[in-house]
Amino acid sequence: MKFKSIIFLMVLLLFAIKGNAQSSEEGGYLKMMVQGLLRPLCRVDTSKMRTSDTVLYLPVGKHRVQIWEPTLTLIDSTVVIKLKDTVKYSFTLGFDPAWVSYAWAHDKYKSKRNKNYFVSPIFIGLTLSAGILMNQVVVEKQYKKAMDSYDIYFRSGYQTDMDKHKDDFEASRKKYNNDRLIEYGIYAVSGALIINYIRIIKKQSKVIEPVYHQDKLLSRIDFDVRPGLMNKGWLCGLRIKI
Amino acid sequence: MNRVYVVAFLIVLVFSSCNKLKDVHLNTNPYDKDYNGPKVAMINHIEQALIQPSDHYVKVITFSSTVFYSFVVVYRNGVEIGTHYRTAYHNGILFQENFEDHGLVAGQTYTYQIKLKYESGYTSLSDGCSVTIAN
Numbered sequence: 396m397k398f399k400s401i402i403f404l405m406v407l408l409l410f411a412i413k414g415n416a417q418s419s420e421e422g423g424y425l426k427m428m429v430q431g432l433l434r435p436l437c438r439v440d441t442s443k444m445r446t447s448d449t450v451l452y453l454p455v456g457k458h459r460v461q462i463w464e465p466t467l468t469l470i471d472s473t474v475v476i477k478l479k480d481t482v483k484y485s486f487t488l489g490f491d492p493a494w495v496s497y498a499w500a501h502d503k504y505k506s507k508r509n510k511n512y513f514v515s516p517i518f519i520g521l522t523l524s525a526g527i528l529m530n531q532v533v534v535e536k537q538y539k540k541a542m543d544s545y546d547i548y549f550r551s552g553y554q555t556d557m558d559k560h561k562d563d564f565e566a567s568r569k570k571y572n573n574d575r576l577i578e579y580g581i582y583a584v585s586g587a588l589i590i591n592y593i594r595i596i597k598k599q600s601k602v603i604e605p606v607y608h609q610d611k612l613l614s615r616i617d618f619d620v621r622p623g624l625m626n627k628g629w630l631c632g633l634r635i636k637i
Numbered sequence: 638m639n640r641v642y643v644v645a646f647l648i649v650l651v652f653s654s655c656n657k658l659k660d661v662h663l664n665t666n667p668y669d670k671d672y673n674g675p676k677v678a679m680i681n682h683i684e685q686a687l688i689q690p691s692d693h694y695v696k697v698i699t700f701s702s703t704v705f706y707s708f709v710v711v712y713r714n715g716v717e718i719g720t721h722y723r724t725a726y727h728n729g730i731l732f733q734e735n736f737e738d739h740g741l742v743a744g745q746t747y748t749y750q751i752k753l754k755y756e757s758g759y760t761s762l763s764d765g766c767s768v769t770i771a772n
Contacts, residue, residue: 541658552668552707552756561663568658575656586648590641 422454424481425474431488435464436613439474443613450481462486463612466494497607504605511599515592519585526581534574541567667704668758678702678753680766681731685741693770694739698749701731704760706753709734712762714748743772 427449429435434445438461439453453476462470467488474484541564548560663669667677684697698711709721721736741747748765 538657541661545661545663548663548669549666551666552754552758554668554670554758557663557666557669557758564661564663568661571658572656582648586645 421478422452423476423478425451425453425458425476426481426483427451427460427474428483428485429462429488430486431462431464431467433464435462435467435488437462438613460484460486461613462488464488465609465611466491466607468492469612491609493609494607497605500605501607504602508599508602511595515588515595519588519592522581522585522588526578526585529574529578529581534571534578537567537571537574541571666758667753667760668755672761676763677704677760678706678751678763680749680751680763683749683766683768685768685770687771692739693741693743694737695741695747695749695768696735696737697733698736698751699731699733700751700763702753704753704755706755706760708754709736710752710754710759711736711738712750712752713738715750720754741770743770745770 425439427437427446429437429447431447434447437444437446437449438459439451440458453474455476455478458474458476460470460472460474462472468491470486470488472484472486474482476482544560544564544567548557548564551557551560664671664673666672667674678700679702680698680700682697682699683695684699685693686696687693698709700709707723709723710717711719711721718738719736721734724734738749746767746769748767750762750765752762753760
């Protein structure tokens with residue numbers, strides 16, 4: 396009986412504490428939904444957090460809410476908290492116009508750079524391969540044919556045979572010279588493409604790559620992003636302002 | 638721009654030197670009527686013999702040749718005196734044919750020349766080689 400009365404007193408005490416606590420809280424809930432890229436940085440008054448969707452318990456009244464994420468624009472807004480109520484706010488972060496223009500310019504730059512670097516070598520490779528193929532297959536075939544005629548001519552003792560193989564040799568030599576002209580024409584095209592490629596590379600090296608920089612708005616950490624040429628991805632830089 | 642012209646010139650030079658048939662001419666077969674080279678046969682030595690007092694004769698003609706042949710056509714003082722089928726053995730670069738030319742007069746000097754024959758073709762006449770028949 397004594398034990399039951401102790402339990403009863405403890406339950407009463409707990410309710411009393413709870414009732415007292417609730418009576419001291421004069422606030423409400425803020426349900427915040429943020430649409431950004433990853434987890435935006437949010438500052439409510441002086442508290443900072445990284446979150447996308449969250450529920451906060453705040454004192455009644457106006458509160459300043461700032462939301463930001465790298466490459467996106469800062470949202471600076473005010474929310475009003477009502478007593479024992481839940482207010483819902485939805486924020487959508489838009490892209491920084493500077494970032495949009497940078498991304499467009501960089502995409503254009505990258506597309507042109509890749510075109511400059513990789514299109515000409517493909518044609519150079521193709522023309523050189525065609526030249527080598529022409530040499531090894533067509534020109535060498537005529538050379539071999541001519542030399543076969545020469546060998547037969549040299550080993551012959553009959554004038555008619557010699558005359559015939561002389562004619563064969565001259566015909567093969569004519570074809571050989573014509574094929575060589577075609578081969579050299581192909582090499583000349585390759586040479587022109589190589590010279591043009593050097594010119595393009597020199598010109599490309601003078602083109603300044605677009606860079607994007609955005610000041611860190613809600614923290615001492617500064618964020619910087621630029622394209623990485625080696626790993627074909629993005630390089631992100633973080634700087635802490637002291 | 639000048640460098641471009643120099644490189645282009647060098648490329649043309651390299652390619653033009655790559656013409657492998659440039660120096661090949663079909664007048665190198667000594668049996669060809671259009672042959673335009675050095676003489677391919679040269680008499681090196683003529684050996685004379687005497688079997689009977691009245692019969693002096695040339696026994697052996699030794700010559701060098703740079704080409705294959707089937708027959709040797711022998712000339713004495715510019716007149717063809719016979720065709721000898723190839724029986725020679727090859728001693729280094731010398732061929733030795735046992736060609737006999739009888740009825741020669743002692744004390745007389747004779748000039749021998751040869752032509753090589755292969756299939757239906759003949760080389761040009763070799764330079765003359767003189768021999769004075771001993772008594």
